[in-house]
Amino acid sequence: MTGIVKIKPDKQSLPDYINDFEKGGLQVPAFQRDFLWTNDKKLELFDSIKKGYPIGSILLWQPNFNDEDDYKKLGSDRLGSYETPTRINNFFYILDGFQRLSTLIGCLFHPNRAKQKGIEKDENEWQKKFNIVYNLKDEEFEINRSKGFQGLEFYQVPIYKLVDGKEFFSFQRSLFNNDDAELYIQRYEEMSLVFQKYEIPNIEIHGGSVSEAVDIFQRLNSTGSPITADWIVSARAFGKDNNFRFGTEIDRLLDSKLSKLNFDSLKRNVILQCITNSFDGVFFDQMSKNSSKKLEDLVDRNDFIPVTKKTFGAIEKAVEFLFQYLFVLDSKFLPYNNQLIFITDFFNKIDNPSQIHIDKLKYWFWVTTYSNYFTIYNLSKQRKAYEEFQKFLEDENYNPIYFDKPIPFETVEFPPKIEMGSVRSKALGLFMLQYQMKNLPLDVSQVNGYKKYYLFGDVEDINISENTVLIIDDGKQIYKKSKDLSEWLGSNEDYSAFFITDEMKYMFNSNLSKSEILLKRKELIVQKEKEFVVNDLKIMYM
Numbered sequence: 001m002t003g004i005v006k007i008k009p010d011k012q013s014l015p016d017y018i019n020d021f022e023k024g025g026l027q028v029p030a031f032q033r034d035f036l037w038t039n040d041k042k043l044e045l046f047d048s049i050k051k052g053y054p055i056g057s058i059l060l061w062q063p064n065f066n067d068e069d070d071y072k073k074l075g076s077d078r079l080g081s082y083e084t085p086t087r088i089n090n091f092f093y094i095l096d097g098f099q100r101l102s103t104l105i106g107c108l109f110h111p112n113r114a115k116q117k118g119i120e121k122d123e124n125e126w127q128k129k130f131n132i133v134y135n136l137k138d139e140e141f142e143i144n145r146s147k148g149f150q151g152l153e154f155y156q157v158p159i160y161k162l163v164d165g166k167e168f169f170s171f172q173r174s175l176f177n178n179d180d181a182e183l184y185i186q187r188y189e190e191m192s193l194v195f196q197k198y199e200i201p202n203i204e205i206h207g208g209s210v211s212e213a214v215d216i217f218q219r220l221n222s223t224g225s226p227i228t229a230d231w232i233v234s235a236r237a238f239g240k241d242n243n244f245r246f247g248t249e250i251d252r253l254l255d256s257k258l259s260k261l262n263f264d265s266l267k268r269n270v271i272l273q274c275i276t277n278s279f280d281g282v283f284f285d286q287m288s289k290n291s292s293k294k295l296e297d298l299v300d301r302n303d304f305i306p307v308t309k310k311t312f313g314a315i316e317k318a319v320e321f322l323f324q325y326l327f328v329l330d331s332k333f334l335p336y337n338n339q340l341i342f343i344t345d346f347f348n349k350i351d352n353p354s355q356i357h358i359d360k361l362k363y364w365f366w367v368t369t370y371s372n373y374f375t376i377y378n379l380s381k382q383r384k385a386y387e388e389f390q391k392f393l394e395d396e397n398y399n400p401i402y403f404d405k406p407i408p409f410e411t412v413e414f415p416p417k418i419e420m421g422s423v424r425s426k427a428l429g430l431f432m433l434q435y436q437m438k439n440l441p442l443d444v445s446q447v448n449g450y451k452k453y454y455l456f457g458d459v460e461d462i463n464i465s466e467n468t469v470l471i472i473d474d475g476k477q478i479y480k481k482s483k484d485l486s487e488w489l490g491s492n493e494d495y496s497a498f499f500i501t502d503e504m505k506y507m508f509n510s511n512l513s514k515s516e517i518l519l520k521r522k523e524l525i526v527q528k529e530k531e532f533v534v535n536d537l538k539i540m541y542m
Contacts, residue, residue, distance in 0.1 A: 081130055
């Protein structure tokens with residue numbers, strides 16, 4: 001312990017929190033993530049306050065650093081679009097409750113008061129994120145869509161005025177000669193009293209290091225809202241690099257890099273697992289334990305930040321590889337998260353892979369997908385599979401596939417539908433996309449993703465596999481609002497890349513039933529998929 005740690009429960013009114021911020025009593029630690037709340041979340045918060053519902057407690061931390069530089073390193077400069085005033089001696093960092101306090105300070109701190117105190121405001125951010133009014137007529141909170149207040153009706157009140165008692169008299173004067181003045185004054189006064197009297201509980205942690213404060217937070221929060229592992233890692237990484245904010249780096253990876261490849265919805269936990277595995281392959285030693293806890297421990301290593309930064313780049317390369325060569329055009333199409341972990345490891349350790357390496361990595365992906373590799377193998381065998389994969393990284397001629405028995409793998413039966421919850425369904429969908437491109441790599445800069453259509457839009461079960469047509473969206477293939485592609489059967493165009501043959505067109509023009517045409521298409525898909533699985537992958541096709 002770095003000193004005696006004391007924990008003190010308390011509660012404060014909304015005006016008290018605002019006053020504390022104004023005086024410099026509330027500070028934001030640098031490891032906090034950016035403000036992320038949507039308008040709906042903000043409106044829900046104020047609606048809860050209006051109804052007297054609890055909005056959770058705030059966790060505040062007052063460290064006792066010996067070095068002034070530690071305070072400077074930890075400090076951040078903004079809360080709710082307002083710059084944080086210079087800290088006072090008896091100040092607290094916001095450990096938990098940052099999104100809530102950002103919303104409350106951003107919306108309820110009076111801009112005129114900020115000017116008087118010399119507290120600067122980011123006007124563009126405030127207008128975009130914190131410009132909320134209370135509609136006295138409808139008695140609900142609203143986002144003010146117009147910049148400024150000129151377009152507001154007299155009954156739409158900026159909510160920061162509801163906390164300031166002086167504004168009540170100005171509002172009364174504005175209603176002179178209004179027929180509903182008494183009603184609106186009553187509603188204004190009632191809402192103002194709600195804001196002024198509403199109390200939010202807090203827990204104060206006095207003393208201790210960042211790690212100790214986070215440990216206490218985790219224990220106090222064991223039955224509350226879960227905290228993310230990346231938040232904990234961000235906190236523990238404090239002091240290593242002032243410019244490195246772990247959670248924000250993950251946000252940037254997802255939003256700026258992976259979003260272009262439709263992987264922005266990739267679960268953050270998968271990214272954490274990729275990073276954990278980058279430290280001497282420890283992930284598969286930790287799968288049966290708490291892998292996020294292992295990552296927290298890894299923060300103490302001197303190489304944590306450089307290895308993590310390199311892994312972010314490897315994840316980006318891995319996703320681009322999946323997109324370009326294996327037609328995983330959306331994170332939902334990824335058969336196994338473990339595949340991304342392995343492939344990230346590949347690009348983490350091999351900067352310039354040979355064509356042999358690339359071809360074998362593609363082969364490994366298809367085999368692990370069609371064989372249900374990460375389903376049929378238990379944890380101990382997955383660890384052996386990882387060891388085999390490591391040998392392949394060292395020697396491009398080594399077979400990356402692990403076999404626990406001298407018998408070939410086999411597929412699961414042909415899937416009735418292409419659904420994102422089934423590995424076998426994803427395998428079929430990826431094969432269809434590959435078949436469309438004749439296994440040639442995609443031009444990443446030209447492809448947006450894929451679109452799902454149906455050969456017939458009016459059959460009883462529209463989602464069956466043989467009725468599904470997956471089309472790579474390159475902006476050229478198709479411009480259609482309707483999901484029905486039956487017109488293709490009456491066209492002279494070559495649609496063989498989509499498993500549509502001249503025989504099927506003849507059947508359609510001869511008025512044969514749609515079920516017969518779909519059966520013929522299923523037979524073709526099965527035939528082509530079987531050829532690929534048996535001949536190229538050496539897997540038994542069921």
